[in-house]
Amino acid sequence: MDRIPILRMGQFLLVTIQVDLYDRLALELEADLVKMVSKTGAKGILIDISAVSIVDSFMGRIIGNIGVMSKLLDAETVVVGMQPAVAITLVELGLPLKGVYTALNVEKGMDLLKSKVQIIEDDEIDAANDNEDHLPE
């Protein structure tokens, strides 16, 4: 039974899909990823689909779902390395993957994730500072 490995890299999770996804594999990946995010408290997910050459509407929906689900668990999702044919197919299927960020390759995807997480942390620090300011002396 195939399983897609989920690697932990600091506060991010890394998934590289090396085989063509069939429906059950994709569903399992979705479940595994969400569990993993909640277990590790990861801040970001990077999914590399550069080896995926065929997608259908189900696959597109799963990727979109992963984005929305991890957003609920406070993690950003970046999909990297999409092939031109896959991008065209997804657009023609009417699935522009609104919930996820995209990047050209893993390197750029990592940079994007880091910058996103950085912004969020800065905001939290600011918010914490604001709270301190309002404390009565």
Place this chain on the structure above:
Amino acid sequence: MATEITKILKKRKSVILERWMKNQLTDETLREDLISNEELRAESEELIDILTKSLNETNLTDPDSSDFDHVIEILGGISLSRAKQGFSPRETGLYVMSLKETLLQILQEEVKDPADLIAATLNLSRLIDNFSIITFETFIKGREEVILRQTDEITEISTPVIRVWDGILALPIIGTLDSARTQVVMESLLTEIVESGSSVAILDISGVPTVDSLVAQHLLKTVSATRLMGAECVISGIRPEIAQTIVHLGIDLSDIVTKASLASALSFAFATLKVEVKKVAR
């Protein structure tokens, strides 16, 4: 009776050619600028030669007979070359029609009995009419071939993807965007993004004459696909009239970065890449 016709035609072959040439040369629609008299004569002579050769008693009443394959081939060649030389349909049609006139004149002189004459005339005109229809069909086919070839050429040359800067691609679109062209544009842009590793693509539509809802949808698709690849897509070169049309049609382009000129799109791309262009102080 029918024997008479073919015999007459064969006997007076040279007279037919002379008269036909005279008719053609005196005709107002003669295009001396497109075809020389010698060429015209050679063409006509060949046609009459083959026609009289393949004509006999049995196939006179049967225009679909395989005996005429050769004649049809020659007619096809003539009308194809005329389509390419730029003759009008009327001129090409008249070429064959004028042959009929000449043949009928000859028959009138040779056949004395009115009943025979009518029968012969009917047969002959049916045959020549069939030929002129074939000429016409091939003429149109020739024109269509010319149009198809030009369309292919336009599609090929009209979608260059330019590397403007390290990480910035530009794609000037010239001409109307239809589904087939969008596909070509999208494919070449996405492939180039992968090859060059660019993160910003500028789609310049200053050469697109009109934007209707279909064209806008094609643009949106291209932008979405670029985003899925992980690159930002900017649309530039939106003329005032096009901005008006887009709003009047109720097309929502608010998700897309749009710029008035290629220059401002480029500076947006610089800002995205955190690149700065400076004048060198001297």
